[in-house]
Amino acid sequence: MSNKFFSVSVTNISVAILTTILISACAGNRIVNNDAPVEQLQDLNDYDSDGVIKAREKCDNTVLGASIDNYGCGNQITKMEPFKIKINFANDSFAIPDNAYDKIRVLADFLKENQEIKVVIEGHTSKVGKVNHNQTLSEQRAKAVVLVLIHDFKIPAERLDYIGYGFQRLEDERQTEEAHAANRRIMAELTHTEHLDEMEWTIYSVDQEL
Structure with missing residues (x-):
């Protein structure tokens, strides 16, 4: 071989x-046959496209692009909004003119539609007379509006408060009759907590703010 x-x-x-x-x-x-489908117990869909699956979602229908937490919810913030009521008080008076009731009604209707909102009524005066007298007068004007809201428009007293600023916060610094009339005013500062959709920062955010 x-x-x-x-x-x-x-x-x-x-x-x-x-x-x-x-x-x-x-x-x-x-040989293992894996043809049988695996049952998914959790909903993994993201219906509002916020990056959070339905199984973990606690706030549906988030605004697209909003800044959210791990559960798809935005931030709760306290928002302050000035609400000006133009009431032309007579000089050295806190009596509410008859033509002012329709203006107060606008605020009352807003409060009835938004039950969670509270309001602080601010009284202001013109820069005429002594400081202490104007301070008291501004408080009386604010309180007068609060009483109208309570008795005439049935707004609960626990949702209302008032404060007087005298002439510390003048709207018009001029020493004219027109300026004095503008400074004898009432402001309503509204306080409420709302679900705010704070938008995420993107490269386009700067352009949007310009």
Whole structure:
């Protein structure tokens, strides 16, 4: 027997043995069929596109692009809004003119529509007379408006408060009759907590603020 023939025979035998081992190994393994679908117990959809899945969502319908927490909710903030009531008080008087009731009604209707809102009525005077007298007068003007809201428009007293500023916060600094009339005014400062959709900062935010 030649060396060449012996080499080929050994090679053929080795291949046959290796093939047998591989077939035996594969035959011993169980084939797993994964055709059956896996049941998903949680809703992984993000219906309002805010990056929070439904399974964790606590605030639906978030405004697109709003800054939110891990539960898809925006921030709760206290918002202050000035509400000016133009009442032309007579000089050195806190009597509310008849034509002012329609203006107070606008505020009353707003408070009835927004039951969570409270209001602080601010009284102001012109810069005529002594400081102490004007301070008292401004408080009396503010209180007079509060009483109208309570008795005439049935706004609960616990939602109302008042403060007088005298002539500390003049609207018009001029010493004219027109300026004095403008300074004898009532302001209503509204306080309420609302769900505010604070928008996330993007590269376009600067342009939007310009």
